[in-house]
Amino acid sequence: MDTVVFTDPKVIEFLTNEMALVKIDAVADSLKAKESHISGYPTIIMIEQNGDEVDRVVGYLEPDSLIQKLRDYANGIGTLDDLLGKMAKKFDRKIAFEIGDKYKYRGGQEKARSWFQSVIDSGDPTDSLSGESRMALASIPYRDKNYDKAIKAYEKIMKDFQDTDFEEQSELWCAYIIKKKGDTTAAIVAFEEFVEHYPKSEEIEWIQGQISKLKGEEPKEEQSEETKEDSEEESKGEDEG
Amino acid sequence: MNKLTLMLMSVMLLVSTALAVSDSVEVAVPSAPYYNSVDEAKIAITDDRYILVEFYADW
Numbered sequence: 001m002d003t004v005v006f007t008d009p010k011v012i013e014f015l016t017n018e019m020a021l022v023k024i025d026a027v028a029d030s031l032k033a034k035e036s037h038i039s040g041y042p043t044i045i046m047i048e049q050n051g052d053e054v055d056r057v058v059g060y061l062e063p064d065s066l067i068q069k070l071r072d073y074a075n076g077i078g079t080l081d082d083l084l085g086k087m088a089k090k091f092d093r094k095i096a097f098e099i100g101d102k103y104k105y106r107g108g109q110e111k112a113r114s115w116f117q118s119v120i121d122s123g124d125p126t127d128s129l130s131g132e133s134r135m136a137l138a139s140i141p142y143r144d145k146n147y148d149k150a151i152k153a154y155e156k157i158m159k160d161f162q163d164t165d166f167e168e169q170s171e172l173w174c175a176y177i178i179k180k181k182g183d184t185t186a187a188i189v190a191f192e193e194f195v196e197h198y199p200k201s202e203e204i205e206w207i208q209g210q211i212s213k214l215k216g217e218e219p220k221e222e223q224s225e226e227t228k229e230d231s232e233e234e235s236k237g238e239d240e241g
Numbered sequence: 242m243n244k245l246t247l248m249l250m251s252v253m254l255l256v257s258t259a260l261a262v263s264d265s266v267e268v269a270v271p272s273a274p275y276y277n278s279v280d281e282a283k284i285a286i287t288d289d290r291y292i293l294v295e296f297y298a299d300w
Contacts, residue, residue, distance in 0.1 A: 032296075
């Protein structure tokens with residue numbers, strides 16, 4: 001953000017004349033980050049001066065997209081309140097998914113679950129939106145560090161969504177979560193099986209790095225596991241969108 | 242070449258090297274203005290504009 005977004009002339013003008021930026025180091029101020037339910041970086045929360053949250057942007061956006069989204073939020077477009085208002089008039093599965101996603105990033109896990117489930121229940125349980133909802137539902141126990149429950153959810157997706165991107169994503173998540181559990185041997189097997197199943201995956205380079213690290217073949221990267229989690233989560237979020 | 246000429250040439254070489262080094266110094270890139278806390282922002286801004294709180298992590 002600092003090197004690309006906040007140095008962009010349009011963003012500089014926007015943050016000089018239209019909104020005020022506050023930067024908080026989430027590592028140094030982890031309490032504030034926890035209170036704000038920050039689960040990925042960067043996260044930009046738009047607030048009113050009384051402290052009320054308008055909405056948030058999780059993950060990286062190009063300068064033009066970021067400015068547009070923030071202006072939309074300022075005009076009440078695409079915010080959680082806006083989407084809830086639309087849903088009050090007429091149920092829409094895509095909007096229901098967006099609402100679930102917003103609650104997920106705000107720490108409203110129960111509400112997120114409910115909205116994702118409504119997407120699945122109101123349509124074909126094997127269509128793309130249901131798949132995205134299932135992936136989102138599986139990520140909730142993972143975020144709560146309930147790894148076994150998350151693995152079971154991803155394994156179920158692999159069965160229900162065979163020969164789709166969801167199957168591939170779920171298998172990778174399983175391998176990654178096994179690694180997070182600390183089972184090195186099983187994680188190596190899971191990653192290697194993934195490579196065997198999906199040799200052309202876009203994630204191959206990262207996976208090979210994971211396997212090498214697990215086998216102790218190279219020193220640990222400086223990037224922490226949390227960072228990878230966040231970027232992993234975000235990249236999947238982008239895929240879903 | 243006498244000693245004085247050699248000394249002058251050495252000085253000129255040193256000066257040109259120093260100038261070359263200073264030419265390579267990066268120019269500061271303008272960046273968006275920001276505050277370090279919401280309270281600081283509230284005090285500084287006089288209109289009712291929205292505040293954007295960016296949480297970042299420098300690992």
